[in-house]
Amino acid sequence: MKITINDVAKVAGVSTSTVSRVISDSPRISEETKRRVRKVIEELNYHPNAIARSLANKSSKTIGLILNTEAETLVRNPFFIQAMTGVSQYTQKNGYNVMFAYNKSEAGDLDIAVWYVNSRCVDGIILFTSRTNDKCIDFLKKNDFPFSVIGRPDQTEGVLWVDNDNFQATYQVTNDLIMKGHQRIAFLGGPRDHNVSRDRFEGYKKAMTVHGYAIDKELTFLDGNFSEEFGSECMLRIITASKKGAELPTAIVTSDDMQALGVLKAMRKKNISNIAVTGFNNTPISLYQNESFTSVDVNANKLGFYAAKLLIGKIEGKKNLPTHYIVPTNIVEVEPFY
């Protein structure tokens, strides 16, 4: 049988309220009593029951994670686990636990959100991907339940979010290429309904126009997806066009390492080299291929960390908190594996 606060109270010869106050270090208890009670707590090896505490406090001191992502992505892209460790680091420091649930379907994500909210087993939720018209976001807003989102959502009012400055990242990547003398630079984007896709394109566009270079429609591939296949496909189209007289680009800015790998694969297949390729995420797999290329490290760990920080700030009702954080990116040169 586990020791309870009553046992401590009895042994120490005080009431349970006193013990409770000692635990929370209330100023209303005399040092003398505190010392005595603490000694008993030590002796009996007493530890408060977190659940009883939660019930009395109406707060579980737990936050829930919703990984609304396909298994495939989860496994290939270390982004998620990195963000999760970031979350864990912040929550641990602040006395919160973290709960997670994985569900493949989008419907499943909503189910989990509903469960989390209705059962009151978490104090707040972190969404790991923001989709357009995300049903989870709508649901959480409607229920006035604290949550934060990794990745800027469509509607930012009333939501806490963290993200990179994606515009800045591609701006810089593109600018760097231009500084190295590249003029004909292609761009591969992500799905149109992700804000991140638009931002990355805009950054590229800005850098190009600032320097007076044209955005060649034949070299910009928007509304794509973050896959290797898409990367290969675009590259093959570029190559085909070049056979019909178009000039090959000297550099390609992509929106994801997978895309970049696809591009490299197609280049290899067609025996083309000397095109600089850039990606996003600094995925370790990018280390295991033969071309050197540039990747944008998004600092996933920090994204998780700040998502937790925002959320916990909100839960604890702190005032004057920021509504979002922009986490800086670093541009890394990935050396070839061999």
Added chain:
Amino acid sequence: MKITINDVAKVAGVSTSTVSRVISDSPRISEETKRRVRKVIEELNYHPNAIARSLANKSSKTIGLILNTEAETLVRNPFFIQAMTGVSQYTQKNGYNVMFAYNKSEAGDLDIAVWYVNSRCVDGIILFTSRTNDKCIDFLKKNDFPFSVIGRPDQTEGVLWVDNDNFQATYQVTNDLIMKGHQRIAFLGGPRDHNVSRDRFEGYKKAMTVHGYAIDKELTFLDGNFSEEFGSECMLRIITASKKGAELPTAIVTSDDMQALGVLKAMRKKNISNIAVTGFNNTPISLYQNESFTSVDVNANKLGFYAAKLLIGKIEGKKNLPTHYIVPTNIVEVEPFY
């Protein structure tokens, strides 16, 4: 203000006990009453408070994960996230939540275990790596707290565990190589204090001896680690030896994909090819390199799934449950990326 069981009782004109029994579908309540109460539950959109329930039941319906692993490994090896999703799949089906905490240091792992146990916020724990003399295991055993372990621990009595048949895996991998005509086969092992290392070596040894091939001391590297560096290092030693007259192996069995990549890297550097290499884990990164090789898929998802199954069986006091599961491995041929 949230709806409670009392509100439902009042509206339905019954006592709270009756509502509670309707929720748990007790046979002692008449169908008539059940119907009426359920209708009210629906109308009021009532959902039981999980925490109050936990307190009354003395069970949080939550299990805790302890990821006692370095961040680097966590990120590079999708094993962990795969196992986590496996755990989540089983627990969701059975009405359990999962809590996780990440902590870099080994000391931290123990802290988390202590917190989980003392605060009673989880009903059981899954350890994601079994080390020799694992302090967490000792602590959990001493406190008689339910837990299961991924990876067979040193002392199996009184512990629930899941693992692959590592002996069988390397036996088969080695045997396959022999069937293809290889006779001179090197072996790279993992850290001596991991059971997995010993098992994998024994499988290799058995296959070799069954076929009457010698185990060449110069070609077996035990007590290594699961890194690329170790792989490269061993391969370079093999190559150096060959320059002094030793015969090169025609195949190399390694204990990890990272090791295998290291081997391939060294081969490439020294311009050697035509040596078959095998690894473990079917890591996606293995897809992004140029040699085809063989990897053993350990079915991490299933390992997590069964770890959860064993644990929940124990928590719920089921009788005649197995003490461990052996999850089959599949041998996969990884095609070169390009």
Added chain:
DNA sequence: GAAAGCTGTGAAAACGCTTGCACTAGTATT
């Protein structure tokens, strides 16, 4: 020297649920 103000503590009511036990009304048993 009475009123007012502190200080330190305890009693008891929450928090929202489960469950052992008791009770009532029928029904079956002898």
Added chain:
DNA sequence: AATACTAGTGCAAGCGTTTTCACAGCTTTC
């Protein structure tokens, strides 16, 4: 006809905390 079941329900005591309010005993104030 008395007894013994059974089915269906409610009462109230938990589960282990926190926290409001009350109060006793001091000290200060005018």
